[in-house]
Amino acid sequence: MSQDRSRPADWEAEKYSRVATPQRDWSGAVIDRLELKGDETVVDAGCGSGNVTEDLLERLPDGRVIGVDGSRKMVEEANRRLGDDPRAAFVCQDLAGLELDGQVDHVFSNATFHWIADHDRLFRSLAGVTRPGGRLVAQCGGRGNVADVVSALAVINREQPFAGIFGEHVDPWNFAGPEETEMRLLQAGYEDAECWLEDRVARPEDPRGFFEASFLAPAREVLNDEQFTNYTDRLLAEMGQPTRFNYVRLNITATRRNGNE
Secondary structure: OOOOOOOOOOOOHHHHHHHOHHHHHHHHHHHHOOOOOOOOEEEEEOOOOOHHHHHHHHOOOOOEEEEEEOOHHHHHHHHHHHOOOOOEEEEEOOHHHOOOOOOEEEEEEEOOHHHOOOHHHHHHHHHHOEEEEEEEEEEEEEOOOOHHHHHHHHHHOOOOOHHHHHOOOOOOOOOEOHHHHHHHHHHHOEEEEEEEEEEEEEOOOOHHHHHHHHHOHHHHHHOOHHHHHHHHHHHHHHOOOOOOEEEEEEEEEEEEOOOOO
8 A cells, every 4th residue: 555654553552452462472572682670761662552561661660661652542542551650651753763852771662663664764763862782672573474464465455446545555564684684773873783583473362353453554544434344354355364363573682882883
């Protein structure tokens, strides 16, 4: 679908919070890689509705989390959940142009970077708000991720009436590989960059709700309710009414280099 991919989709926050359990389940191992002492300030880059932010706060009894998301509705939902906690603050900003009052100790991200088209700009932005020696630890969709969904979109988005609504089909995701990601990190101001792919399978309790909230946020902004229902029906039929979704996750670990080079 043709959409300004620099502008984050305004997700259905309550639905995503309810159905995105696989992403939250997978996030624990990513948080572990931060090796937190408990008193750091950490950016949750793409905090969504605050589910994983809550898990991150449990590791920071004397620290602080700044949750950042490009969706106003997600930030509102995160504030509703965690806004009374003095250790948490939430802002609605574009991660690829992030501006904070000072630098943070680390940046964490879960299931977000594949929604951002320009990873060079993204990593420069995150490096700019991270103190030297701070770490970037993330997991997102990587090369080969949700191939069945990608294939179904390529078919259905060229059918009418959706081709007439969306225009020329463009994949809504940026599923990068580890090699180019390591190079981008080094060029953005990081060192000790290590990236690798990992296979995962999601078996959501509500496959349709999960499919709509996880994959179809860009379409939800363009289609009315009837069109969105028909669109979901066609995609799920094309995929054979799946009850599981095959993921490839890109794991990212890097350290902010000293200086501004």
